[in-house]
Amino acid sequence: MPLFVMGFLTMVIARSTGLVPAEVTQALPEVTGVLLAAALFGLGTGVNLRELVRGGRSLLLGGVATAVIGVISLLGVVIIG
Incomplete structure (x- = not known):
């Protein structure tokens, strides 16, 4: 543990x-x-700004995670409200 x-x-x-x-x-x-x-x-x-500006997997992963969290939050608001 x-x-x-x-x-x-x-x-x-x-x-x-x-x-x-x-x-x-x-x-x-x-x-x-x-x-x-x-x-x-x-x-x-x-955060390594040069790598972030260059894009790549880090930027893609951050974008996907943000989108997933946003969609789940929006669905929660729609279902509850």
């Missing part, structure tokens, strides 16, 4: 049993936003 899965399950158990104070859980959305922004920044700095 990967270590992050064990950590996640430990945090779920800690939160479910009431071991985490309410002040901590109220601050978590803001902390989560900052950490997500930091992770996206880290991913963005690792």
Whole structure:
């Protein structure tokens, strides 16, 4: 079992049993936003712009993934709405 899965399950158990104070859980959305922004920044700095401009498989894979996610999201909105 990967270590992050064990950590996640430990945090779920800690939160479910009431071991985490309410002040901590109220601050978590803001902390989560900052950490997500930091992770996206880290991913963005690792992008090779020359390879991206050249195109190729990376660009094709990104386009296909974006299209699939967009279609699934649109179908979800149409079905729910």
